[in-house]
Amino acid sequence: MRYRRPALDWLSHGLLLLCVVAFCLPVWMALTASTHTQTALYTGTAPLWFGGEGLSNFIxxxxxxxxxxxxxxxxxxxxxxxxxxxxxxxxxxxxxxAAYAIVFFRFPLRRTCFWLIFITLMLPIEVRIMPTYKVAADLNLLNSYIGLILPLIASATATFLFRQFYLTVPNELLEAARVDGAGPWRFLRDILLPLSKTNIAALFVIMFLYGWNQYLWPLLITTDDHYLTTVVSLKRISAASDELIPWQEVMATTLLAMLPPVAVIVVLQRFFVKGLVDSEK
Amino acid sequence: MATLKLTALEKTYPNGHRALHGIDLEIDDGEMVVVVGPSGCGKSTLLRCLAGLETISSGELAIAGQRVNELEPAARDIAMVFQNYALYPHMSVADNMGYALKNRGVPKPERRRRVAETASLLGLEALLERKPGQLSGGQRQRVAMGRAIVREPRVFLFDEPLSNLDAALRVQMRLEIRRLQKRLGITSVYVTHDQVEAMTLADRLVIMNGGRIEQVGTPLELYARPRTRFVAGFIGSPAMNFLEARVKDGEIIVGDGSVLAPAADIQGSIAVGIRPEHLRVVDAGEADLTARVEMLEPLGADTLAYCRVSGLSLPLVIRLDGGAALAEGQTLAVKLPLSRLHLFDLDSGERLPWHSPETSIV
Structure with a gap:
């Protein structure tokens, strides 16, 4: 804004504050609720201040x-x-x-391979859940970490992102590396990977959150409580039909579930900014 | 250090484009050969074939007498300086220079010693820990040179290494490259489109046009006796003047009918070439041509006069002493010294055998 208008400033700040409150209030309620006893939560109004059971609830x-x-x-x-x-x-x-192969190697049907990978964007896990479940079951992957991870591991988005980045890497860099005696593996390890540091950090944040928030697939493939994930469990402990829901436990678990993603963002965001400021390319 | 031998080297791209039409060239040990030509003449392709970055379609390339057509770039023991330097942006200057040695398994202490030596040769000691992004253009250029030197290769390849620098720096780096190359005595092939750079750097010049070699020789040979009109026009700045002429009754006639010289065994239309610096302004009585000055370019030491001569389609460029009193619109009486004339066939562009009467009399 080029000109100052106090009224407008007040208005915009007011709106911003409202949004902040709207975003923070649920978290605040979860935080305070997690510090009460179950009885306290079921008698009287929803408390907006801390109770005395915080530590013991979490422990x-x-x-x-x-x-x-x-x-x-x-x-x-x-x-x-x-x-x-x-x-x-x-x-x-x-x-x-995948992106390395598509961008830097000449092989028959290279373009076709790229587009095949690309159209898997239209096949998220929800669409292919039955066949994927069948395959996972046949491979004995039910109730295992591999079963939780493997079917979700291919990513067209990430391949596309890396491909776009690799296309911007000047060809001379590859040629200089060849003259310097770096084979394909060394070129990837010594030159391409360090250059894609920022992309990797950004993708890691997105993909970690994606993985953390998975609900449908873990629900389906794990029946053993040993492999139960946080997001699936939240639904289960808060869905009781004939007894009181232990809201203090639900809220404590919810808060704990928020911590790892937040940590990943906080840590990697620094990386991110550093990569942007350094601007090595 | 090694000799380089190219025999009928050809390059045809998969799309059918033929970039090199049989290149034959021998380069001596320690020689600096500059390949020069207009863009698209195949000079960069030639260099890339030498480096092994392009496959050779047919013919043979030998380094030190050994066929290397099938070898990977690294195995050919060559080093290349790229136009945009191609430094690894995430590595320090020292790591950039030492990367090839690291890939070859040279132990770390020796690597460090050789990098330090090369750095002191190039005056890069203070910059070893910096990243390429923190260097100026000239410094990056120097690092790119250092990366090539540190490997002690048998052949240096330069791909227009100075074209990204500003004019002053280019002159300075040109001298430095020449000095280093002489001192290290490593066989070098240098590709450029800048003919001044080519003339000043080369032991021998290779002029390319349309995927073929037009002429090979020392810079002064090429300047004095260009074999084709193309070479004549390419070497020398400002470029040689070409006058349309015809030979009638054994005499060369230029423009509106000025008789230049006798020419016994030549027939028909020809092009007469004369360099701007060889034209002389004389008294009206001795003149071969009368030229009207259209534009002047004072360069200090010299002044270039762009003149119109009646009967000639192209302007005539005359290089005159910077102190000469001239005005646009003035007419000049111009003499063409016969010993400085170059005659070319109008169709083929080949040089015509002709001994000027002036030299033959003497």
Whole structure:
């Protein structure tokens, strides 16, 4: 805005504040609710301030298996982390290799391969869930980490992103590397990967969140509580038909479920910015 | 250090475009050969074939007497300096220079020593820890040179390495490249489109046109006796003047009918070439042509006069002393010294054998 108008400033700041409140209020409610006893939550109005049970609630869900779950929050978080990490790392590794092959190697049907990968964008897990389940079952992948990760690991988006980035890498860089005696593997490791650091960081954030938030696939492929993930469990502990829902546990687990994604964003965002400021390309 | 031998080297691209039509060339050990030509003449393709970045369609390339057609670039023991430097942006200057050595499995202490040596040769000691992004154009150029030198290759290949620099820096780097090449004595092939760069750097010049070699020789040979009209027009700045002429009754007639010289065994229409610096302004009585000055370009030491001569379609460029008192619109009496004339066939562009009477008398 070029000219100052105090009234407009007040208005815009007011709107911004309203949005901040709208975003923060649910988190705040979860935070305060997680510090009360179940009785306190069911008698009287929803509390907007802390109760006295904070620490014990959190320790409780982390250490002891919860009702109807047979797993503690620590277990849930571990499972989710393994799955999200596996999906993020796997997606990045596979799409880097796929994009590398498509951009830097001349082979028959190269273009066709690219478009085949690209149209898998139209086949998310929800569309192919029956056949994928059948394949996973035949391969004995039910109730295993591999079963949770493997079917979600191919990513057309990431392949496309890396392809677009690789296309911008000047050809002379590849030629200089060839003259310097770097074979395909060394070129990838020594030159391409360091140059795609920022892309990898950005994708990792997105893919980790994608993996963390998976609901339908883990619900289907795991029946053993040992492999239960956080997002699936939240639905289960808050869906009781004939007894009181332990809201304090639900809220504590919800808050815990938010922590790893937030941590990933906070840590990698720094990377991100550094990569942007350095501007190595 | 090695000799380079190209025998009937051809390159045809998969789309059928034929970039090189049989190149024959021998390069001596330690020689600096500059390949020059207009864009699209195949000079870069030739260099890339030498480097191994393009496959050779037919013919043979030998380094130190050994056929290398099928070898990978790294196995040919060559080093290349690219036009845009192609430095690895994420590596420090030292890592950039040492990368080829690392790939060859040279142990770290030796790597460090050789990088340090090369850096001191090029005055890069203070920059070793920097990234390419933090360097100026001239410094990047120097690092690219260093990356080539540090490997101690048998052959240096330069692909228009100075074209991204500003004019002053280009002159300075040109001298530096020449000095380094002489000192290291490594066989070098240098590709450029800039004929001044070519003349100043070359032991021998290779002029290319349309995928063929037009002429090979020392810069002064090419300047004095260009074999074709193309070479004559390409070498020398400002470019040679070409006058339409015809030979009638054994005499060369230019423009509106000025008789230049006798020409016994030539027939029909020809082109007479004369360099701007060889034209002389004389008294009206001795003149071969009368030229009207259309435009002047004072360059300080010299002044270039662009003149119109009646009967000639192209303007005549005369290089005059910078102190000469001239005005646009003035007429000049111009003499063409016979010993400085070059005659070319109008169709083929080939040089016509002709001994000027001036030299033959002497």
């Amino acid at each position: 409780g869900v982390l250490t002891a298996p919860m009702d109807r779950l047979g797993a503690s929050a620590a277990r849930l978080l571990w499972n989710s982390t393994v799955m999200a990490l596996g999906i993020a790392v796997g997606k990045i590794a596979i799409s880097i290799l």
